[in-house]
Amino acid sequence: MPLAAAGIGAAGSILGGITGGKASSAAARAQAQAQQAAIGEQRNEFNTIQANNQPYMQAGTSSLASMLNLLGLGAGGATGQQGAIDALKASPTFTALDQTGTDAILQNAAATGGLRGGNTQSSLYNNRSNLLASVIQQQLGNLGGLVNVGQAGASGTNAAATNTGSAISSILTQGGNTASSGILGGANAFQNTLNSLSQIAGKYFNPQPTLQLPPQISANGFGNTAATGIW
Template structure:
């Protein structure tokens, strides 16, 4: 067999093998990059789920407090406002304060001999509404603190969600770049192989021409 034909055949085999190995290496590199990026995405999601679960009690408390605030202020309707005020009046805390204050007024009146006096009756009549007003304002303030805490927790969860989305978007982009790089590498490898095959084919034709001429190139 002419030396040129042997060399061309070896060149073809070498080009095909080289392209095949290059394609495998490109695929393995892309798969490794994609797997690493996917691990990052899953870890980001795990961390966000953890933060969301951590913040959930505060967010839920804030929602409940805000709804109660709206009820006390009449923003949920008159019936809801009346129900909220009635619940406040009947609460153990308010009743305890009312009983203690009433007893203090009566004890003071008894000690000063004015138990049946007009001042005592006026004090008793004024005490309950004043206590309710004070308790109402304190309750609104306490609920405001809870709803603000819930807003902060919700904002923190939202920020965590945005950060997770941004990081995952970058990781998804890395996956796309890895796959695109593999496709480009495969294309280049195949292009180089085609070029080598074309060169080998030319040498084979040249060898056949020498055969016909009786010359061994």
């Protein structure tokens, strides 16, 4: 009977330890999978934000380069600046405004009889010069607006990157804690199994001695051989 009881106890302890260890490992794996899914979702969200901001960032980058060239601060220096000004002069906007101003000056000169006068030539020169300065300023303003748009897009992407990094770091920390808990849970289950087996083995191989009380002495002097108890 003691051997059977010990076997049953040992089997129960082993089964409990194995079951507990597997449960801890399974829970840790499930949690790790959930955390990897969360990390993937965080990265997807960041990629979406980055893709949405990319056109604005590209526009801002290109506009900044054009602005620097127009100001003579680009990589091409004065040569780049002259190229930017020449491009403005050849633009449809400048060409249309220049033609409109020229037509107005010539019509006014013809009406007043001063078509061949020096004032007409001076007016045409000043009109073109003032128009170029105005178009340059307008172009700088337009480029500056696009640079601001690009900067806002870059700031949004940077903020998203920071938030994503923080979220993923937090998830990875939780994953480390979960893995540690799973390992410790399995180790504790195994240790409890060993402790239970040790206790069972100790009871089986080192049983406590059972002592019989000395026989009682009856009134007639003969001993009563029935045991009265256990020490």
